[in-house]
Amino acid sequence: MSPKDNAEEQRRQTNPLFNDRKLKLGTFCTNLSGGCTISSADGMLDADWESTSALAAMADAMEFEALVPVGRWKGFGGDTNFNGRGFECYTWAAGVAAQTKYSGVFSTSHVPTVHPVMAAKQGMTIDHISRGRFTLNIVTGWYEPEIEMFGAPLLEHDKRYDMAIEWLDIVKRLWMSEEEFNFDGEYYSVKNAKIGPHPVQAPHPAVMSAGASERGRHFAAKYADVGFTNLDSHEPDAMRARVDSFRKLARDEYGRDIQVWTNSYIFLGETEKEARELYDYVVFKNGDPVAATNLLNQLGLNSQSLPEDVLEMLKEHFMAGWGGFPLIGTSEMVVEGLQKLANAGFDGSLLSWPMYVDGMKEFQEKTYPMIVQAGLRN
């Protein structure tokens, strides 16, 4: 058994992220106001523990593999100040870990806002609370105003990843080392460092990274267990090519197998017409294009970098659900869409609903049994 196989085998015993289900599922951004939907429609998620807790309980009952919070320190303005209120990710994960039994619990960590010794210790603690279900999602930061809240400038793009490599190296060594160690890098210097106890997962908790740039993809391919890719086409061949190219990068360049996930948004209706009307109400009638434009601008997606029609389409997708794969229609159509993702080779998808709590409840009652029946959750 290779070291990689061995690590996976050990972690499979406690972390559902490594189960054999054909399509793994998760929730995305249940810790922030608005969730994934940039709209002032009635019923949007607020940042209250009752809602976040209800969403975690439903996900756990459906045995979702990934509860992924978003690390956010400042909203995006507009009428909604999208994501402006919300819970910090490590403490959120600790609370959610204590109330769930099956689901994988993630914390999203901005590299420059948390010292790696603190990250390792907090991650280890959540791994114990969850009894081995913790995954660390590493993000390098891109929203300048929120990183500046911490009193330091946002580093130039590729330097953020240089810093993340040192950061993760220290975190992993703390999770695994029996001895104290020193680290003297360009960004971090630690002296006689060691933590105890070690995490439950051996050799260390799972790691996710969702960078979209070429440098981000390489970082995920080299260091993470789970990488993310978004889709610029919904044609089956193009979708498969997208997934394959990510896997190939990890395999060819770094000799590693990684999981490839994406994110999707669900607008469910009794009929397709009803689902389309919901979309119209949330996105076209009540969407917040100012907040969406601010967000895309910060990601470098603006009229200087993209043609106007592409930008408009992106804005719509972001208002609907953080630019994810659209699942709009009846339960049958949602199942078909998820089947399409599985056929393209995706290991999993995070999901979101515009009216998060009510939408997920309806999905749990009506759609989830059909997903099981379709064989996607065997």
Ligand SMILES: Cc1cc2nc3c(=O)[nH]c(=O)nc-3n(C[C@H](O)[C@H](O)[C@H](O)COP(=O)(O)O)c2cc1C
């Ligand atoms: C599933 C997913 C979760 C993400 N979570 C966060 C987050 O919590 N905080 C954040 O600042 N960025 C988050 N991002 C953004 C990416 O990590 C990444 O920074 C962004 O796509 C820009 O890519 P780049 O850094 O490689 O240029 C997320 C992206 C995806 C697809």
